[in-house]
Amino acid sequence: MRDPSGRNLVLSNSSYRAEVVTVGATLRSLTHGDQDIVAGWPVGEINPQYRGWIMMPFPNRIADGRWSFDGTSHQLALTEPARGHALHGLTGWAEWEIVDHDDTRASLRYELPPQTGYPFTLDLTADYELTDEGLRCTLSATNAGTTAAPYGTGHHPYVTLDRRLDDLVLTMEAATYCPMDERCLPEAPRPVDGTEFDFRGGRPIGDVVLDHPFTDLGSDVVTLADPASGRQVRMELGDGFGWVHLFSSDPHEGAQHRATLGLEPMTCPPESFNTGIDLVVLQPGETHRAWFRLGC
Template sequence: MRAAAGLPLSVSHGPYQAEIVTVGACLRTLTRDGVDLVAGSEPGEMCRSARGAVLMPWPNRIADGAYDFAGSHYQLPLSEPAKHNAIHGLAHWVAWEVAEHTADRVVLTYELQPQTGYPFALDLTADYRLGDDGLTTTLSATNVGSTTAPYGAGLHPYLTVGRRVDECLLTVPATTWCEMSERGHAGPAEPVAGTAYDFREPRPIGDIVLDHPYGGVVDGATATLVDPDTGRGVSLTGREGIGWLHVFTGDTIKGREREALAVEPTTAPPGAYNSGVDLVAMAPGESHRATFTIAAVTGS
């Protein structure tokens, strides 16, 4: 019998352990000293609520699955039919190939073929490496087709400190945020200063509902989620190619509402295929990389 999640691949380094699965190249678990840093899917199960999913060749939503690029109009299948959107790319439910699996590293690859709504050919790679500083993930793509391709990337980890997010302290080192429509479409970026969405300094999440992109994220900026009672915490540091963090309190996840906080490092905000904001136009032969690190907060 074939597991819905594909092949589980375990890695470890010092106190850190992780499991990545081949369907969708999803990050299923990450622990330090046996303590969960991410809340993933159950062993062998389908990746639900995009837990740990790789988001390529676009993160988040494309309204109506429709976009214009380089003078042509394209229509994608609607993978979120209830809201009439195409969501989280084309690599989530496919089987990736294992290119490398060592004690502390997993490299998975996928050949994305031209298809309805996305007639571009990309070679995709998800590289997970454990080290003293935690789990560093590099998402990369190379345009192996003959025309320039629109592109974006991200990951969808749910960070956890073992309690509801309401009482946790959140830090998001971002200078802008975007309002969101009921269908999950982003408005123009606005300064966080003076708004309820300003988490540049650590403060309790409280009852605020978050499903918003944060911009102005610079290389090395670190978001943190900390339990103020125990000091247990987890961080996500954006590096090369990461200019946005999408933060989601999980209010729409039936039975698991607000139990963990999605902090999604992305190259662009929702709707970039139409807005053009930080959209990568990848010429034939060109490559793109995006890198970030998830770790336990020091002293937790």
């Protein structure tokens, strides 16, 4: 029987092991030794909760699926029916083509065709490379059409240290965040000063509920650490990623409740197709690249 996630590409070296699947060019697993760094899902099952997704050509949500560009209005399918939004882009369930794969690298490609709600043509690539520092992921988009195309991207790993988030220490030097309304849409960016969302210098997450975008990053490194075991997960943000979205998995039930942290590098916040905040506009033939690295 065919795996719902497509082909499983294994990368490994002396320290790390990763699995990348062809449906969505998604990161299925990442381990250091015998310990999980990201929460994956079993072979033979459909990807739950958008784990390890690449979000192209927009990350997170577009309210009501409606947006305008150059004087033209567009309507995307509502892929989050409960809230009535378009969610996490258009490529997560698509089968990507394998360009290259060896013991430590996997490169995948997808030609995004123009379609209802997004009438633009993009050539997309996802390059994963395993090194002694962890897994580096580079996301690229080239405008293969004849008109300017709005664009954003992000990645959606759930990191884990095998215990509830409440006791873990989050360090993120972000000076700005967006409060979220009841439909999980961002309000105007504001300083983290004096709020429970200030993790500069590092502090336990405690009972803070997170589903928020952050920016003005004073450091390109975000860490989640367990003081009891000494374990940590470390994300390095490279060129192109100026935002991080944090999600504390509160809506997940049972053992998944507050057991993982969505640590999502993004080029722009939710709703950027409407607000224009850090929206990339690709001219014909232009390429945008962004990378991050995930390790210990």
